[in-house]
Amino acid sequence: xxxxKQNSPSLSVQEGRISILNCxxxxxxxxxxxxxxxxxxxxxxxLISISSIKDKNEDGRFTVFLNKSxxxxxxxxxxxxxxxxxxxxxxxxxxxxxxxxxxxTSLTVIP
Amino acid sequence: xxxxxxxPRHKVTETGTPVTLRCHQTENHRYMYWxxxxxxxxLRLIHYSYGVKDTDKGEVSDGYSVSRSKTEDFLLxxxxxxxxxTSVYFCAIxxxxxxxxxxxxxxxxxxxx
Numbered sequence: 001x002x003x004x005k006q007n008s009p010s011l012s013v014q015e016g017r018i019s020i021l022n023c024x025x026x027x028x029x030x031x032x033x034x035x036x037x038x039x040x041x042x043x044x045x046x047l048i049s050i051s052s053i054k055d056k057n058e059d060g061r062f063t064v065f066l067n068k069s070x071x072x073x074x075x076x077x078x079x080x081x082x083x084x085x086x087x088x089x090x091x092x093x094x095x096x097x098x099x100x101x102x103x104x105t106s107l108t109v110i111p
Numbered sequence: 112x113x114x115x116x117x118x119p120r121h122k123v124t125e126t127g128t129p130v131t132l133r134c135h136q137t138e139n140h141r142y143m144y145w146x147x148x149x150x151x152x153x154l155r156l157i158h159y160s161y162g163v164k165d166t167d168k169g170e171v172s173d174g175y176s177v178s179r180s181k182t183e184d185f186l187l188x189x190x191x192x193x194x195x196x197t198s199v200y201f202c203a204i205x206x207x208x209x210x211x212x213x214x215x216x217x218x219x220x221x222x223x224x
Contacts, residue, residue: 004153034212043115043201043215044154089153096210098169101153 003027004092006102014110019077021105023090026071030092034099035064035075038087047088048075080109114138115216117202123222130189132219134202136182142205143185144169144213145177147198154201160185161208192223 005024013019021035031052036044050057050064050073057064063076077084087106091099114137124130134143141162146154146169156169158177166177174196178186189196199220203213 006153032210036215041218043203043217046212046214049212091154093210096208098156098159099210099213100170101155103151103153 001026002103003030003100004090004102006088006090006105008105009103010106010108012108012110013080015082016079019075019080019084019107019109021075021077021088021090021107023073023075023102024071025073025092025100027092027094027100028071029094030100032093032095033064033066033073034091035062036089036091036101037084038089038104044089077107080107082109082111085109115202115204115214117200117216117219119219120217121220123224124192125224126193127191130192130221130223132187132200132202132221134185134187134216136185136204138204139182140204140206141182142208143179144203144205145175145185145187146201146203146215147171147196148201148218149198157187157200189221192221194223197221197223 034049035047038044066073087104089104091101093099116135118133144159145157148154155171160166160179176188201218202216205213
């Protein structure tokens with residue numbers, strides 16, 4: 001059973017606009033969350049993380065929001081750039097234990 | 112860049128043959144991981160290691176074994192490859208430990224015919 005879900009397999013956004021990628025989880029014990037970005041034929045690259053003691057973490061154009069009551073996190077990219085076109089994975093863990101990954105969302109940023 | 116290389120990068124093999132994939136790191140990190148990536152499943156943990164000769168099973172360990180005789184090398188072995196093991200395999204390291212951000216190698220695409 002998938003503990004971390006990304007229900008949108010793909011997303012298209014115009015350059016300069018906001019991209020919002022969503023992730024839902026089922027295990028209320030998860031307390032650490034990550035987003036990864038993956039280009040074809042490369043390994044995933046760590047983007048940003050958030051601990052369950054926070055509800056927001058920002059790093060440049062990337063912001064992750066965590067809604068613990070809804071068991072939902074989202075990644076906002078503002079402004080979106082063509083180089084952001086990639087597959088984005090969210091992952092969750094109980095600190096000190098293995099990560100569970102979502103199935104990924106393919107983002108296309110249209111110039 | 113965490114200095115992770117994987118070999119081979121591509122391999123085609125026949126059902127029933129043994130296969131070993133190698134992960135090599137240059138930065139002496141204690142924690143290393145093997146994942147497989149399949150459509151509709153994301154990345155799933157196969158095995159991980161928290162030190163030389165210290166390994167443990169992940170979510171999808173059946174049909175796989177691992178060994179770590181040196182800090183820098185983590186080997187994944189398919190004793191008798193099956194078509195269901197056709198996948199892209201990623202090695203990762205963690206600088207802080209299990210449950211913290213991981214840094215991935217470039218991947219090995221394995222096809223079992």
